[in-house]
Amino acid sequence: MxxxxxxxxxxxxxxxxxxxxxxxxxxxxxxxxxxxxxxxxxxxxxxxxxxxxxxxxxxxxxxxxxxGRDYSVSPFPGDDGSAPAPVVAALAAHRAGEDPHRRQLVAALGTARVLVPIMAVATETGTTAHGLTGDNGADMAMVSLTAPDGSTVLPLFTSVGALAAWRSDARPVPVVGAQAAQAAVQEGCTALLLDAATPEAEGGPVLLPRSVLWALAQGREWIPPHEDPELARALQQVAEEASEQVVGLEAGAGERAEVDLHLQLRPGLTAGEVRAVVDAVTARLGTEEIVAERISSLRIVLGS
Structure with a gap:
């Protein structure tokens, strides 16, 4: 937390x-x-x-x-805890296959109210005369989850009901989606998980990867990586600078990763030469900040 x-x-x-x-x-x-x-x-x-x-x-x-103290007005004065209508519509479109890359959903989350769960964390413990340990002090802290791969994920919720279905003892803190993303970045999170307790029969929770997290935190429009013109220009520069044996490098919608990078090489290379070129391209990709921010996971595919 x-x-x-x-x-x-x-x-x-x-x-x-x-x-x-x-x-x-x-x-x-x-x-x-x-x-x-x-x-x-x-x-x-x-x-x-x-x-x-x-x-x-x-x-x-x-x-x-x-x-010496004053009280600020709630930024969501009419909020009744239900999911914002734009987010509900975008979620429905995504789950119906009308927005497979979540572009509408990310746009809606950027300005919508979301709920970040916080819970009490003991800051001081003590032992009673009977040998029992209890909390003498506690702070409220933001909850984060650890994914199977060891990465840290921030859970977000669209409504009080969705949060209560996950943890009834968590307290909802209403913030704008962009503000939640900024907090997630600051705390080292690499993804967002929307409505973590949603049953699979209803579409399940929605994972928003690092590229979405950074776009929300930076307040810019999120574009699927394989459709991003700025990213395409950066990949072209990588192809030109990594090796003269590279003919092209293009991003496509991934099957096992967010992006498949299609690497085209000059014909006639030996297996060792192909490996050297792939290593050079991989190393060059690692130096590109835009690649790190806008591609959450990638796989290099040889050929068109």
Missing amino acids: TSAPGGPADGAGPTNGGGPADAAERAGTAEQAGAAEPSAGERAQRTLPAHFREKSPLTDTAGVTWE
């Missing part, structure tokens, strides 16, 4: 600002001065919600004073 990427699930969290005592003092000063026009900073201060004033006018539940 890692630190949560966003604020609390209700969308309100303490930040620097002014408290009720400051506001009252300013109001009294303004009245004495003939109701002088408040400054921009004073106009920016928000009144504490009624339930805060009634239950604890001076401190929060931990006994920490409200003074």
Whole structure:
């Protein structure tokens, strides 16, 4: 688990600002001065919600004073926890085979609200007089999964129901898809897993590989690698610089990998020469940043 990427699930969290005592003092000063026009900073201060004033006018539940803090408005004020309509439509199109490469789905996720699960992680433990071990302190942390190949995956959910079906004890944190991807990159994740508990009969969870993760995090349009013109130009440059024996290098939709790189060589090469050229191309691909960002997995195929 890692630190949560966003604020609390209700969308309100303490930040620097002014408290009720400051506001009252300013109001009294303004009245004495003939109701002088408040400054921009004073106009920016928000009144504490009624339930805060009634239950604890001076401190929060931990006994920490409200003074010097303000509360931001939720970025999703009308959110009822259901899946965003654009994401629902894109998921349906993908599972129906109308969007096999997930391009519509990725576009929808870039600006949609998704839910990142966070859970309590013990930060301090203690032992009782009876020899029992318990948690004396805990933090809320973002959940990540370890894939069979050892890579780290961030689970995302489209709705509260989808999250509860996976882990009922996880707390949903609403964030924009691009923000979730940025947090995933920061924490070393290499993929996203959408709605991890979806039954196979309903299409199963959707894995969004590294190329999608980086596109969302960078705020750019995701294009399937075999359709990406910038990537095609980079591959052409690799072909020209790796070896004079290379005639062409093109990306195609992969069968066992995300991309099949079709490597065309000059005829008449021996087996040893072919191996040397393949090694040179592979080494050259490893130096291309755009290849690392936009191709999650690849397989070199000799021939057209």
